[in-house]
Amino acid sequence: MTRQRAVILEVLRSDKRHHTAEEIFELAKKHLPTISRATVYNNLHALEKECFIRRISGDGGPDRYDNAFIPHGHLLCTRCGGVFDIDVPNFDGWIKESLGTDAESYELKIRAKCPACRVQD
Ligand SMILES: [Zn+2]
Ligand SMILES: [Zn+2]
DSSP states (O other): OOOOHHHHHHHTOOOOOOBHHHHHHHHHHHHHHHHHHHHHHHHHHHHTTTTTEEEEOOOOSOOEEOOOEEEESSEEEEEOEEEEEOOTTTTHHHHHHHHSSOSSSOOEEEOOOOHHHHHHH
């Protein structure tokens, strides 16, 4: 693994907010000042293809990246635009019971205010 890729993965793992490619580039630069935007974007595409990370299509905004590849739900904050993991207890069990098979993938997005934004209102 290249040093650039290791830094990009480290950035992805260090935050629960699900960064955009641009945010990942800014954070990676703090560790590797010489890293280029193209390197970051190319590595993100490669990591997604190799199933290390998952891309979440943004709600009108830029796509975001998730370091967990296992399917899980997301809260899309309608105020700050952040994307956060949510745990829906036994959602996988419910799918299996309803469909009679496991889901190969799913996208669960719930739009609401995140806890930090709720405090500010
Ligand atoms: Zn928020
Ligand atoms: Zn996630």
